Amino acid sequence: MRIPTILLLACTPATAFAQEAQSEARPGWEVSSGVEYESGDYGTGTDIEIVSVPSRLGMSIGRVQLVAAIPYYRIEGPADVIPGNVLGVPILPQPQPDADNATRKGWGDLELGAAYALPVETVNLSLSGSVKLPTAENGLGTGEIDYTIGAELSKALSDKIIPFASVSYTLPGSPDGIVVQDRYAATGGVATWLGGKAQLYASYRYAENPDAVATSDQRVQTGLNAWVGSGLSLGVYGSAGLSKGAPDQSVGLRIGLALD
Numbered sequence: 001m002r003i004p005t006i007l008l009l010a011c012t013p014a015t016a017f018a019q020e021a022q023s024e025a026r027p028g029w030e031v032s033s034g035v036e037y038e039s040g041d042y043g044t045g046t047d048i049e050i051v052s053v054p055s056r057l058g059m060s061i062g063r064v065q066l067v068a069a070i071p072y073y074r075i076e077g078p079a080d081v082i083p084g085n086v087l088g089v090p091i092l093p094q095p096q097p098d099a100d101n102a103t104r105k106g107w108g109d110l111e112l113g114a115a116y117a118l119p120v121e122t123v124n125l126s127l128s129g130s131v132k133l134p135t136a137e138n139g140l141g142t143g144e145i146d147y148t149i150g151a152e153l154s155k156a157l158s159d160k161i162i163p164f165a166s167v168s169y170t171l172p173g174s175p176d177g178i179v180v181q182d183r184y185a186a187t188g189g190v191a192t193w194l195g196g197k198a199q200l201y202a203s204y205r206y207a208e209n210p211d212a213v214a215t216s217d218q219r220v221q222t223g224l225n226a227w228v229g230s231g232l233s234l235g236v237y238g239s240a241g242l243s244k245g246a247p248d249q250s251v252g253l254r255i256g257l258a259l260d
Contacts, residue, residue, distance in 0.1 A: 142172070
């Protein structure tokens with residue numbers, strides 16, 4: 001079964017779906033969208049709620065996979081909070097627990113990504129890179145370009161059990177008046193097939209916070225993806241924070257469609 005490209009490169013916990021590269025010469029296309037909700041104070045004492053609608057277009061050809069993704073946000077919190085996007089968690093330039101809250105809506109930054117599955121036989125191993133372009137409106141981005149590189153590894157131990165791991169490094173731009181730092185992140189977990197058309201996964205994630213004064217982002221994640229036929233896939237996922245720098249909770253729903 002061909003796993004949709006979008007699951008491999010998008011912002012959901014994607015490393016659970018690593019697979020061997022496709023050998024076909026013709027490209028395969030996928031589109032997906034959904035809705036995500038997360039909330040917490042991220043160690044600032046200021047409640048923040050973020051609802052996003054991520055939209056993605058992906059293409060795979062041979063060992064190469066390409067993705068373009070852009071989210072639409074609705075944020076309740078301090079007027080200067082910036083959603084995380086590739087940085088993972090929101091940035092609060094000047095945390096002030098007594099500051100007035102505001103509700104903002106608008107498009108976030110455009111992210112372009114690519115991955116290459118290495119021709120190795122013993123494991124599934126891919127290298128990836130992405131760039132975040134400053135296309136956000138209403139102050140929903142830093143206004144700078146961010147770069148991320150990463151690697152993903154998985155190996156099927158049986159027909160159903162698939163351990164996986166990933167690491168990434170993000171080099172953010174330097175917006176005026178905001179101090180951000182380079183960000184390292186790592187994820188490890190296990191996935192299992194349920195009946196051949198559904199996959200359940202659970203993982204632990206650690207990431208440095210882009211805000212130098214905030215604690216690390218540590219959370220447990222789980223999700224279920226199912227392929228229902230005619231190229232249609234459905235996914236639900238969520239996380240629970242284990243550190244002050246992580247959201248208290250997050251949930252998401254994704255719908256994907258393979259066009260080839």
